[in-house]
Amino acid sequence: MAGNFEIYKDKAGEFRFRLKAGNGQIILVSEGYKTMASCKNGVDSVKSNASVDARYERKAGNTGKFSFNLKATNGQVIATSESYASEAARDSGVDSVKATAPDASVSDLTA
Template sequence: MAEIKGKYTIECVYGDLYQFSLFANNGQLLYESREYATLASCKSGIETFKKNVQDEKTKTRIDVDKNKNYKFIIKNGNSIYVGESYKTKTAAENSAESVKRFALISDIIVK
């Protein structure tokens, strides 16, 4: 049976900055990074992201915004990762678990 993988995509945004996104195997956007100055620093950001979301010191919480949308927040030391918005707390919790699951096994595609 084939391993179920998501994918990271790296795109050039705003003309000269790079950003990575993590997608689940069904195409759902799980996480979008901040912008990076170079392609190399963006790739390094993916490696840091992988390490941090899997670290046993990492804390995950669910937050609700003023529009009653839920987001997961993954924190490890000074690194904070805020997920996409979801209509339910359960959807945000499931997305946070998907990020942890797909972070290590997803291929990287540079667009």
């Protein structure tokens, strides 16, 4: 099963997207967007930036958890990963986004 972007509305009424791997696990989530068009632009930005390793900001938290942000060419964060228990798991998450995002389908769950 291939990866999939899901566009949905959060409790505040903003549009968000999440990228799910082929196994259904969420590997990336976005910030809130005021419009559907902006949210779709965010998805397109993930698709175009996902394969560029330099766009990933790998982070280690003070609690021993690891995460990453995917950034656009202007340095703005496009989406954030879930927390991982190890550096290796975080790096596998990065690899999963690189492999999944460029060809992932998009589902609109707002309808």
